[in-house]
Amino acid sequence: MHRLELTKPDGRKLTLYSRAPIDSNLQAPSPFSDPLQGAPHLRWHPLRGEWVTYAAHRQNRTFLPPPEYNPLAVTTSADNPTEVPAGAWDIAVFDNRFPSLGVPQGAEPPPSLIVPTAPANGHCEVVVFTQDPKGALGRLPLDHIELLLQVWGDRTERLGTRPDIRYVLPFENRGAEVGVTLHHPHGQIYAYPVVPPVPARMAQVASEHYAQHGHGPLAEMIRSERETGERVLYEGRHAIAFVPACARYPYEVWIAPIREVPGFAQLESAERADLARALKTVLLKYDGLWERPFPYLMAWYQAPTDGDPHLGMHLHAELWPPYRTKDRLKYLAGTELAAGFFAMDALPEDKVKELQAVEVSL
Amino acid sequence: MHRLELTKPDGRKLTLYSRAPIDSNLQAPSPFSDPLQGAPHLRWHPLRGEWVTYAAHRQNRTFLPPPEYNPLAVTTSADNPTEVPAGAWDIAVFDNRFPSLGVPQGAEPPPSLIVPTAPANGHCEVVVFTQDPKGALGRLPLDHIELLLQVWGDRTERLGTRPDIRYVLPFENRGAEVGVTLHHPHGQIYAYPVVPPVPARMAQVASEHYAQHGHGPLAEMIRSERETGERVLYEGRHAIAFVPACARYPYEVWIAPIREVPGFAQLESAERADLARALKTVLLKYDGLWERPFPYLMAWYQAPTDGDPHLGMHLHAELWPPYRTKDRLKYLAGTELAAGFFAMDALPEDKVKELQAVEVSL
Numbered sequence: 001m002h003r004l005e006l007t008k009p010d011g012r013k014l015t016l017y018s019r020a021p022i023d024s025n026l027q028a029p030s031p032f033s034d035p036l037q038g039a040p041h042l043r044w045h046p047l048r049g050e051w052v053t054y055a056a057h058r059q060n061r062t063f064l065p066p067p068e069y070n071p072l073a074v075t076t077s078a079d080n081p082t083e084v085p086a087g088a089w090d091i092a093v094f095d096n097r098f099p100s101l102g103v104p105q106g107a108e109p110p111p112s113l114i115v116p117t118a119p120a121n122g123h124c125e126v127v128v129f130t131q132d133p134k135g136a137l138g139r140l141p142l143d144h145i146e147l148l149l150q151v152w153g154d155r156t157e158r159l160g161t162r163p164d165i166r167y168v169l170p171f172e173n174r175g176a177e178v179g180v181t182l183h184h185p186h187g188q189i190y191a192y193p194v195v196p197p198v199p200a201r202m203a204q205v206a207s208e209h210y211a212q213h214g215h216g217p218l219a220e221m222i223r224s225e226r227e228t229g230e231r232v233l234y235e236g237r238h239a240i241a242f243v244p245a246c247a248r249y250p251y252e253v254w255i256a257p258i259r260e261v262p263g264f265a266q267l268e269s270a271e272r273a274d275l276a277r278a279l280k281t282v283l284l285k286y287d288g289l290w291e292r293p294f295p296y297l298m299a300w301y302q303a304p305t306d307g308d309p310h311l312g313m314h315l316h317a318e319l320w321p322p323y324r325t326k327d328r329l330k331y332l333a334g335t336e337l338a339a340g341f342f343a344m345d346a347l348p349e350d351k352v353k354e355l356q357a358v359e360v361s362l
Numbered sequence: 363m364h365r366l367e368l369t370k371p372d373g374r375k376l377t378l379y380s381r382a383p384i385d386s387n388l389q390a391p392s393p394f395s396d397p398l399q400g401a402p403h404l405r406w407h408p409l410r411g412e413w414v415t416y417a418a419h420r421q422n423r424t425f426l427p428p429p430e431y432n433p434l435a436v437t438t439s440a441d442n443p444t445e446v447p448a449g450a451w452d453i454a455v456f457d458n459r460f461p462s463l464g465v466p467q468g469a470e471p472p473p474s475l476i477v478p479t480a481p482a483n484g485h486c487e488v489v490v491f492t493q494d495p496k497g498a499l500g501r502l503p504l505d506h507i508e509l510l511l512q513v514w515g516d517r518t519e520r521l522g523t524r525p526d527i528r529y530v531l532p533f534e535n536r537g538a539e540v541g542v543t544l545h546h547p548h549g550q551i552y553a554y555p556v557v558p559p560v561p562a563r564m565a566q567v568a569s570e571h572y573a574q575h576g577h578g579p580l581a582e583m584i585r586s587e588r589e590t591g592e593r594v595l596y597e598g599r600h601a602i603a604f605v606p607a608c609a610r611y612p613y614e615v616w617i618a619p620i621r622e623v624p625g626f627a628q629l630e631s632a633e634r635a636d637l638a639r640a641l642k643t644v645l646l647k648y649d650g651l652w653e654r655p656f657p658y659l660m661a662w663y664q665a666p667t668d669g670d671p672h673l674g675m676h677l678h679a680e681l682w683p684p685y686r687t688k689d690r691l692k693y694l695a696g697t698e699l700a701a702g703f704f705a706m707d708a709l710p711e712d713k714v715k716e717l718q719a720v721e722v723s724l
Binding site for chain 2: 043044047048049051055113169171172178180188190192197198199201202206209217221224225297299301320337338340341342343344350
């Protein structure tokens, strides 16, 4: 992995990653010249016992690009800088210009309110998966996907060692159906000042399971899914992909290393290679299912970086597509959002057959 | 409140409620004649530590109505029965024909899988708010809305006393934006065999707060919101509506009795009357904001019915509209769904002003 760290004219960081050496003369462009404005703040939700972040400055964007402008494409003219330079690199990571988390130096303190407030520490990054605006994560070469897994590990280490960051979540929202308007292949990384509710719950459940069984709940599920094979989409020496028996979305898929690895940074290279094969297999099956780009939310869960051991936490991706069938969306409504109790009208054992039937070549 | 309990030809229950006496000769129609098919089952999600319900029979609907057919309109011809009879009644409650929860007698046991499974006990009801298919909850007369609050109390008592039911959640999904295809004013009631994750968390947080302060967190918020008044939309002697300081949706509103009442069944009649005024005020403001029907998810949180005291739980509605601005939806994506960490780019103090400016007459 080759890496080049740069600073944009507005002070934001840009890191370029590549399988091959990178020209160290590359410059970091920015569509913005003035430094970041405003600071997000956290408010405590007294009924749910969780933090919510408020970034009102996101509304005050001084820059509204025309719809055909792609800020993630490489800069081709100095008059019209984008977020990334032209040149030989594979993956770019830069600080989000309108972050939900991350307080600039000298920012105003959070407001005083009827609920507790705090500075919204943390960090938000954008990850450009490829220079090709028409590409897709699943269509990248395997060694490019492997590089992405390395990049996620590098970002997790860099962010996770910061004392103000307790959880690092890489995710991709793909498709207009999940609210994405920018189709250049990219993801995001949110680095949180607290362990957010969902991974906090997972870590608690995992550590209870570990205390009782000596391994986490995902390791146990993987062993069982491998034994039955019924819901498996990919199985290699080191990685597996399957529709979990407890899927909450009709086409939900999990991807994981077979070994109980807490995060990207602890993957060995053979594991990373196999995980790339598992990920590519799933994404090609998704796009092949209806022969059109398949929208999804993909989140990679890792152990928190708060210094606790978090035994039983097991790196894995959960992919949640919004479709129930080819032309019907699954809306999250009363029971899912208000109760947190998911209702499915499709069985994982049926849905997996549709994906198993899609042939792909890596 | 007048009530008439009936049984449909397919065995489902129908209860009619009215402000005036109801003709006891009314018959319960049903679009279906055969008894309910199939049984939902629960599967344990080992990573999140929660149950998911699977109702595969929902896909096997033998009856697909034409789009113009409204099963919630009163039956006008014996050849074309709907879910409710013609006659003088205000509100109808009937068993959902395709429930996500509720196991018919003699149903097959849940499948044996690699994760724990269980029968999906519980109950799902549909609540028809009015006979007028073009109406809206917010446009009903105040005493009709009061009746609905009584009906929710009656259903909570009837369902909550069943030993297999631990939580009763009345909710309304309104608008195509939240997935609703049937525009006749109606809501649903889910009665769960467990306390679902969100109210379970609320109950835990509330009881910890109560142990420390002698009242729940909502009582404290209401006191503070009344003191500042900044985010208040309605304040009566017994009820209040406000945009909470910790709103997770741009136009989020909470409605609550001022007294710390655990559920609908414990409301006094003056409280119910004022709560109806608060609810009507909010819904009229919503529809008045952009002079079009305003979509939302409205959930009414009550104390669990599992027999524990649940001190500090405080009946209230949370309304979550899906819009950020007049023409932009707020999508729940990476951080909200995967982390459970909400990010807002609007401040409650700004959004409330838009709603405060909408004048309504009850």
